[in-house]
Amino acid sequence: xSEEQQSEQxxxxxxxxxxxxxxxxxxxxxxxxxxxxxxxxxxxTFTEGDVAIFCGVTGDYNPYHIDETFxxxxxxxxxxxxxxxxxxxxxxxxxxxxxxxxxxxxxxxxAVYIGDTVTCVITFTEKDDxxxxxxxxxxxxxxxxAEVLLGSFKGFxxxxxLAR
Numbered sequence: 001x002s003e004e005q006q007s008e009q010x011x012x013x014x015x016x017x018x019x020x021x022x023x024x025x026x027x028x029x030x031x032x033x034x035x036x037x038x039x040x041x042x043x044x045t046f047t048e049g050d051v052a053i054f055c056g057v058t059g060d061y062n063p064y065h066i067d068e069t070f071x072x073x074x075x076x077x078x079x080x081x082x083x084x085x086x087x088x089x090x091x092x093x094x095x096x097x098x099x100x101x102x103x104x105x106x107x108x109x110x111a112v113y114i115g116d117t118v119t120c121v122i123t124f125t126e127k128d129d130x131x132x133x134x135x136x137x138x139x140x141x142x143x144x145x146a147e148v149l150l151g152s153f154k155g156f157x158x159x160x161x162l163a164r
């Protein structure tokens with residue numbers, strides 16, 4: 001079979017719930033490429049627009065996020081970024097390396113404010129060859145080096161890789 005025919009065959013749709021053999025081989029290769037201890041990092045600065053879009057899409061209209069007068073009188077002194085918006089940095093990294101999460105857990109340990117720059121670092125901590133699953137930790141720190149969010153995740157590599 002020519003390379004072109006193999007490519008066409010692997011592009012054919014499969015039955016729901018069943019992956020093609022070519023897809024399974026690519027997943028196996030992706031699984032083998034990730035090592036325990038390997039890290040990936042993503043950094044971003046949160047803006048007013050990020051908060052507006054996130055709150056609009058999710059319906060999270062908590063006054064801590066959208067009401068400056070309310071937030072100014074709170075213990076935070078100003079509006080804070082929604083926790084799941086900060087946590088979503090993990091999904092950015094997952095998308096870049098083609099990782100599909102089956103579980104994510106977060107512990108919010110510090111406030112994130114509009115204008116803060118947050119660095120998210122994931123570290124793969126366990127590799128279960130039998131179940132083809134990874135476990136990892138995630139740590140978020142702000143521009144001052146203060147931890148703002150800690151977490152863990154489980155999942156498996158997908159087929160698409162935008163970064164290594």
